[in-house]
């Protein structure tokens with residue numbers, strides 16, 4: 115495999131991630147093949163001037179096969195795709211859940227990798243309009259990526275995986291290599307179970323403020339959006355101390371809203387439970 119000129123297959127090219135990674139790969143020097151089964155997805159692929167290649171054809175000639183398909187069908191799809199792959203090729207998934215749950219088909223001569231975008235940091239120093247507009251990442255704003263790869267993958271294969279990851283999520287600051295389990299602790303536990311949950315809690319609190327307590331919506335949004343910024347920078351970076359009165363309100367909030375045993379979400383059994391639910395499995399078999 116030549117890292118300068120890889121052949122990369124995007125399976126699920128018409129989906130949300132498939133469209134994003136295809137756009138970035140299309141700007142690279144690599145040879146890219148697009149596979150998509152749904153008529154609506156195929157239409158989206160063709161609307162961007164990309165041709166559809168049969169999955170079997172695409173997979174058989176690719177150095178990197180990106181499985182941009184829903185997590186609940188990754189096991190089935192990997193069982194049909196991995197046996198058709200070239201020796202030494204990389205199967206790259208975009209979320210750790212299926213790899214963590216042991217659902218992906220394995221072959222001794224095919225390297226498994228998974229890479230999840232961090233999304234641009236809330237603390238990113240954005241200067242251009244493009245950076246401000248890109249909240250997801252992969253377009254104008256730089257982001258980090260966290261990735262895992264088989265521990266005995268050859269160095270040149272890991273380099274090819276990193277080169278691909280840097281393109282699909284470009285512009286990329288760093289690729290942080292961790293284990294699949296560590297990646298699963300990051301997502302879902304840290305960022306979905308905690309951070310995204312708190313995001314939705316903020317939205318519910320805003321709704322109550324406006325619709326139950328009767329505060330004008332614009333005033334509530336102005337107060338909340340500014341305070342979200344200061345709450346994050348004070349709590350995560352120590353930019354300013356919270357006032358003594360604020361510390362009392364924070365403690366009241368924790369006592370009233372958070373369950374005492376909430377840190378159990380970091381237990382292995384809880385991780386298995388939530389990933390099992392996400393993948394609609396009876397149990398995770400690791």
Ligand SMILES: NC(=O)c1ccc[n+]([C@@H]2O[C@H](COP(=O)([O-])OP(=O)(O)OC[C@H]3O[C@@H](n4cnc5c(N)ncnc54)[C@H](O)[C@@H]3O)[C@@H](O)[C@H]2O)c1
Pocket residue numbers: 125126127128129130131132149150151152155169181182183184185187191207208209230231
């Ligand atoms: N959506 C996100 O924000 C996001 C972010 C990071 C990672 N991911 C991960 O990316 C992966 C894809 O998620 P998504 O949200 O883009 O899914 P999606 O449902 O938007 O797209 C999946 C695409 O795969 C196609 N597809 C299904 N079976 C296929 C097959 N056998 N052959 C070819 N194409 C097939 C579907 O028609 C669809 O177009 C998942 O692993 C997900 O966890 C998603």
